[in-house]
Amino acid sequence: MRVSPTIPGTIDFAFISDSALAGDITDFNAFAAGLGLLGAVTETGAWQDVSAFFGLAPTHAFIQSDVGVPEPASLALLGTALVGLAAIRRRKRV
Secondary structure (H helix, E strand, C coil), X not given: CEXXXXXXXXXXXXXXXXXXCHHHHHHHHHHHCCCCCCXXXXXXXXXXXXXXXXXXXXXXXXXXXXXXXXXXXXXXXXXXXXXXXXXXXXXHHC
């Protein structure tokens, strides 16, 4: 976070993507190392108001955190296992 050099009276926020290049990650880590911890935000996947962390009035700064989404193959494997367990249970009853 820094005071914007291009728009007076505003603040720039810096975040980095999971798919960033190695050099970009190194540059970002060097930049972020000097920043203090503003606070922790629980990842919910929803938009969250973080204005208070920056001393702003409510509804002036929002973030959206990532929440892991299971991949289709994992869900298919889980479904197959559940069907298998149900078949075994049914076979033992008969």
